[in-house]
Amino acid sequence: MKSALTALIIGYLLDLLLGDPVFIYHPIRLIGNLIAFLEKKLRKIIPASPKGELFGGILLVILVCITCTGIPWLLILSAGKLYPGLAFALEVLWSWQILATKSLKTESMKVYQKLKENNLEGARYAVSMIVGRDTKELSTEGVTKAAVETVAENTSDGIIAPLLFLAIGGPAAGFFYKAVNTMDSMVGYKNEKYLYFGRCAAKLDDVLNFIPARLSAWIMIVASAFLRMNWKNAKRIYLRDRRKHASPNSAQTEAVMAGALEVQLAGDATYFGKVVKKPTIGDAIRPVVPEDIRSANKLMYLTSFFGLLLFGGFKLLFCVLF
Secondary structure, three states: OHHHHHHHHHHHHHHHHHOOOOOOOOHHHHHHHHHHHHHHHHHHHOOOOHHHHHHHHHHHHHHHHHHHHHHHHHHHHHHHHHOHHHHHHHHHHHHHHHOOHHHHHHHHHHHHHHHHOOOHHHHHHHHHOOOOOOOOOOOHHHHHHHHHHHHHHHHHHHHHHHHHHHHHHHHHHHHHHHHHHHHHHHHOOOOOOOOOOOHHHHHHHHHHHHHHHHHHHHHHHHHHHHOOOOHHHHHHHHHHHOOOOOOOOHHHHHHHHHHHHOOOEEOOEEEOOEEEOOOEEOOOOOOOOOHHHHHHHHHHHHHHHHHHHHHHHHHHHHHHHO
16 A cells, blocks of 8 residues: 555656656557547447437446456556566556646646747647637637636646545556546537437546545645735635536636636637637636746646645555554
8 A cells, every 4th residue: 555655656756757758658548549449339339319329328438447447457466466566667657647747737838838939820729739629719818718727627637636546546546537537528528429428428527526626626725825826816716616617627626726816717618610608717807918827837736746745645644544
């Protein structure tokens, strides 16, 4: 148990310092390939009806979760029987790959750099790599808001939630979470193609993120105080605006970020050429500026560190007591 905590800490530090390792194929891509393969196969055998697609989506979730949880669990178990150091190395590697702190900063700072160069087209392209909305018509403010919003949301989805699952059950639990989260990003759309097929994945993702999203928000409020941001406003906006999203979880950290930075986020967005009406989050105490991307990353980094301290501390306490 203590070795698992050590592996998590080392994996976190490697992610913080180096980002995603490029010397090995990323397992999340394998998960994405598996989801795409199974979707194609399942659609060939299920009836093209709401009930059929709903059943196919449930099968997809079961097959992906069993595969993505079972394989790393078996590999670590087998490696441990051969040589304990090998199992530890796998735990470190996979903890490193599951977390996304450095990569989130790197990708969002590409947007910041293009904005500082007054290259709006380049900034639109850079932000299109990390958000799902249409970006071709976004203004400088719109691009900046999109980058800040994705840093806020992914502080929970890409860092705090994976940290929590890694602390609870190691890489097997971490991959279980990432499998569900990846399915939601690929099939969890409320459009004609995925309304029924992706419903199970989307609902399960909501369930798994319910606690992590709220923990992330409160940790972020504490982090904002340490960074001398407006933590009182962050708390106020969080309590007021945390439910202003179709997802029960997405506005949690976004509301804190808006309050801490004293800006207004969210609002209407365009997806696949269609404008989607959304409420705003936060108060426009001041306009959004490119420097907010840097500030958002600082808040994200400290939130991740506090998350590691919190979950690691509970895991260590569990080891001592049991």
